[in-house]
Amino acid sequence: MSTTLSRVRAAYARIDAVDRPEIWIDLRPQPEVEAEARTIDERVAAGEQLPLAGRLFAAKGNIDVAGLPTTAGCPTYAYHPQADAPVVARLRAAGAIALGTTNLDQFATGLVGTRSPHGAVRNAYDPSRISGGSSSGSAVAVALGIVDLALGTDTAGSGRVPAAFNGIVGIKPTRGLVPTTGVVPACASIDCVTVFARTLPEAEQALSFMASPPDRPLDALPQRTPGPWRIAVPACDQLGELDEGWAEAYEAAVEQLVTAGASVRELDLTPFTEAATMLYQGAFVAERYTAVGSFIDKAMAEGDESLDPxxxxxxxxxxxxxxHQLFADNDRLAILRTRALAELADADALLLPTAPGHPTLAEVAADPLGTNARMGRFTNSTNLFDLAAIAVPATQVNGLPFGVMLIGPAFTDERLATIARLLQPEARVAVVGAHLSGQPLNPQLLALGARLDRTTTTAPVYHLHALRTTPPKPGLVHVGEGGASLEAEVWHLPAEGLGRLLAALPRPMTLGSMELADGTTVPGFLCEPSALTDAEDITSYGGWRAYLRHGHR
Structure with missing residues (x-):
């Protein structure tokens, strides 16, 4: 079976298995998606370069996907777009396949993921807790392994809070770097389209296809002076009340950066937290009325029960x-932004917990406005200040994900990603067959955020056999004396990605220690000897790709 088609079938099977209907607003019919998958595989087989082939993604329900209604979480608001939003079109052009549109806090108004007529989206780890919003369905679809990528939006933190609560990565790019055309606005002047993925490299790769050339000059970007990464952190008492164990988890993330060679200094968080309260309590919230206010007025007059109260x-x-309040708030915001940028000064990034705590569904129901306001303590100011941000998993506390966020000046997106990698432990894996670059199973590595380290050879202690599998792949066995050196690639990937790779590895393949020509050993794909009974010994070719070049398929 083709790589993309099998991935599509696995996704729909996963949707049935997890039984989380509240994730979705509209799913594309499986036969339609399978037909698209076959087309993608045919194009790849014909030599077309589709870097995201085999990847599946979902789009938040306020982003246009041609063939599906755009509802923004309100069924009576629905319209039928004639074309994909540019971000959707760009992912599709790179070979990714859209499965459907996901649930959200209605009109992208909230950080909790419960404000929807389609139901509250429950957390991927603990169904009694919130998923975080407003990009709730997108985050959970990624966290539960249904899709590889998902699009969200971020005005107050909606591309970051759900990432933290579900143990995944959320990138909120610099405003304007990713087009918002084809997106129902929340606050159009500060909205951003975001991307979720299970690993940072995978999120970065998707963002590279979503982004446009900057629409403003970069000469304002501060030039970095040489030296270690400089990380700004607030005093612990400025973080306010955090959930049990979260302060310690945050301090551990700071220490991890220090251990990686970063320099840490203190900053005053006051301008950030003061600006955060202005997003909903000031005049800026009026832009939400500009976006959908007239529709809501009419719908309320008609008794529309699909509106979230x-x-x-x-x-x-x-x-x-x-x-006049808007003008006054703009003046105050300008002062706070100047103070905030002065606090950042020469720091490369500000490190914060993504959120101060993880409430239950019951807690949100008891105090919907107060709980939501608390969720945005660290995220609300980012877009108001025109900053970039990345949310990444840090650890678990009491069995639930804890995430941190790196924030920096506009257009420091790549810099933030580089620093974020210091918080992501890595592993290595060696491959000799269908996972090699350009081979049919290589997208499995890419989907886990792997990147190629080097091409090398094994130690001369192995034999290679052509297995009778679909897709074709070789089996590597250790024979000791009398073996040969065979072509291999070594890949870096997130440590948790190696675990997922092992969990999905079909027999007769196994993961064991592979000896390389330089004397080192790394985890690598080997084969159970019992599978070699009818398998041709192809050791003499020197590697799988050489065997294929001689016409064997």
Whole structure:
């Protein structure tokens, strides 16, 4: 079976297995997606370069996907786009396949993931807790292994809080770097399209296809002086109340950066937290009324029961904010932004917990506005200040994910990703067959965020056999004296990715220690000897690719 087609079938089987219907607003019919998968595989087989072939993605329900209604979480708001949003079109052009649109806090108004007529999206680890919003369905679809990537949006932190609560990566790029055309706006002047993935390299790769050339000059970007990475952190008492164990987990993340060679210094978090309160409590929330206010007014007058009452209340109340308050708030925001950038000064990034705690569904139901406001303590100011951010998993506390966030000036996106890698432990794996670069199973490595370290050879202690499998692959066995050196590649990948690779490894393949020509050993793909009974010994070719070049398929 083709690589992409098998991935599609596995995804739909996974959807049935996890039984989380609240993740989705609209799913594409499986036969339609399978047909697209066959086409992708045919194009790859014909030599077309599709870097995201085999990847599946989902789009938040306020992002246009041609053939599906765009609802923004409100069925009566639905319209039928004639074309994909540019971000969707760009992922598809690179070979990725869209499965459907995901649930969200209605009109992208919230950080909790419960404000939807389609139901509250439950957390991937603990169904009694929130998933985080507003990009709730997208984050959980990634965390549960249904899709490889998912698109979200971020105005107040919606591309980061759900990442933290579900143990995945969320990249919120610099404003304007990724087009928001074809996206139902929340606050159009500060909205960002974001990407979720289980690993940082995979999220980075997707973002590279989503992004446009900068729409403004980069000469304002501060030039970095030589030296170790400089990380700004607030004093612990400025973080406010955190959930049990979270302060210690945050301090451990700081220490991990120090151990990796970073220099840490203190900053005053006050301008960031003061600006955070302005996003909903100031005049800026009126931009949400500009986006969908007239629709909500009409829908309320008609008794539309699909409106979420909390969302409708937030947006309709903003209608009466006086214009003079917006000017006053803009002036105050400019002062706070100047202070915040001065605090950052020559720091490469600000490290913060992504959120101060992880509430239960019951806690949100008891205090929907207060709980939501707490969730945005560290995220609300980022877009108001025109900063870039990346949220990454750090550890687990009491069995639940704990995540941290790196924030930096506009257009320091690549710099933040480089620093974030210091928080992601890595492993190595050696491959000799269908996982080699350009081979049919290589997308499995790429999907786990792997990157090629080097091409080398094994120690002269192995034999290679052509197995009778689909797709064709070789089996490597250790024979000791009388063996040969065979072509191999060594890949770096996140440590947790190696575990997922092992869990999905079909027999007769095994993961064991592979000896390389330089005398080192790394985990690598080997084969159970029992599978070699009818397998041709192809050791003399020197490697799998050489065997294929001689016409064997």
């Amino acid at each position: 909390t969302v409708a209340g937030i947006i309709t109340r903003s209608r009466d904010i006086p214009a």
